[in-house]
Amino acid sequence: ARKIIIDTDPGIDDAMAIFLALQSPEVEVIGLTTIYGNVYTSLATRNALHLLEVAGRTDIPVAEGSHVTITKGTKLRIASFVHGADGLGNQNFLPPSGKPIELSAAAFMIEQANQYPGEVTVVALGPLTNVALAIEEDPAFAEKIGQIVLLGGAFLVNGNVNPAAEANIFGDPEAADIVFTSGADVVAVGLNVTHQVVLTELDRAKLEQSNGKFAQYLSKILDVYFAYHQESYLMKGVYLHDPTAILAAIDPSLMTFMEGVVRVQTSGITRGLTILYNRQKRFGEYTEWTDKPTSKVAVTVDAPAVVKLVMDRLMES
Ligand code: BDR
Numbered sequence: 317a318r319k320i321i322i323d324t325d326p327g328i329d330d331a332m333a334i335f336l337a338l339q340s341p342e343v344e345v346i347g348l349t350t351i352y353g354n355v356y357t358s359l360a361t362r363n364a365l366h367l368l369e370v371a372g373r374t375d376i377p378v379a380e381g382s383h384v385t386i387t388k389g390t391k392l393r394i395a396s397f398v399h400g401a402d403g404l405g406n407q408n409f410l411p412p413s414g415k416p417i418e419l420s421a422a423a424f425m426i427e428q429a430n431q432y433p434g435e436v437t438v439v440a441l442g443p444l445t446n447v448a449l450a451i452e453e454d455p456a457f458a459e460k461i462g463q464i465v466l467l468g469g470a471f472l473v474n475g476n477v478n479p480a481a482e483a484n485i486f487g488d489p490e491a492a493d494i495v496f497t498s499g500a501d502v503v504a505v506g507l508n509v510t511h512q513v514v515l516t517e518l519d520r521a522k523l524e525q526s527n528g529k530f531a532q533y534l535s536k537i538l539d540v541y542f543a544y545h546q547e548s549y550l551m552k553g554v555y556l557h558d559p560t561a562i563l564a565a566i567d568p569s570l571m572t573f574m575e576g577v578v579r580v581q582t583s584g585i586t587r588g589l590t591i592l593y594n595r596q597k598r599f600g601e602y603t604e605w606t607d608k609p610t611s612k613v614a615v616t617v618d619a620p621a622v623v624k625l626v627m628d629r630l631m632e633s
């Protein structure tokens with residue numbers, strides 16, 4: 317099984333993604349690392365510990381990540397209006413009894429990449445501060461990490477924070493640009509793909525009726541997420557962002573990808589915009605676009621297959 321570290325801001329779709337990964341024999345979750353986004357970092361850490369307790373997987377370490385953006389200067393945008401004040405659908409869960417490990421998220425990523433060079437995949441489901449810190453703290457990290465699969469960006473479609481930016485990229489655009497230009501093997505799954513992957517009310521009813529512990533837990537916390545989609549998009553369904561990113565790491569044949577240089581806008585009203593440049597014959601004078609390593613960006617997805625895999629695995633006990 318492929319070793320994965322999930323960098324996460326749980327988060328309702330993060331919770332689904334973590335459970336999906338734990339239910340997937342193709343991957344071995346070797347750690348969770350936490351980041352602000354849907355909630356502040358300290359709550360993300362509590363939620364990560366809590367979700368592992370729900371899953372009965374307290375053997376998996378949790379490393380706490382950065383509390384601030386990479387430039388330290390950006391005001392955090394916390395999406396409690398999407399996931400609830402507690403990040404997990406306002407269910408008043410008891411605090412976890414576990415504690416995070418001593419290492420920071422970035423230090424843990426570096427340690428694991430050193431221990432298993434080329435074998436570790438980081439699946440990043442929140443703003444990219446921790447991954448960018450690992451790249452900055454260890455110049456060899458980009459080469460030693462096997463792959464970075466990230467949920468982020470909105471390639472040629474509107475964002476979900478504003479017309480330009482998707483939330484995880486908007487959370488720390490400078491960090492995202494560091495990741496995309498690092499030379500690591502980067503795979504991006506953005507809103508252009510995840511806005512096609514919808515869990516319906518019928519699916520949620522199936523989760524509710526299932527005896528599986530993950531399905532039972534999720535059917536409760538999903539209420540808040542459904543209400544947000546109804547209000548925000550007039551939709552009777554929810555987007556499966558983070559679970560789709562997990563599946564990109566597990567079975568890339570569920571999607572197709574375009575390869576090119578990705579840059580992130582860091583200023584102005586389009587701050588957080590992601591741009592993919594896939595021309596093979598490049599305009600030599602634009603070195604900020606041409607002299608950079610490429611990433612792979614998901615462009616199509618077999619949405620029914622993704623939803624089915626997510627449902628099947630989450631309903632298993
Ligand atoms: C991303 O932002 C967060 O709200 C979700 O958990 C997902 O990672 C979608 O833009």
Ligand code: CA
Nearest residue numbers: 327330441442
């Ligand atoms: Ca997330």
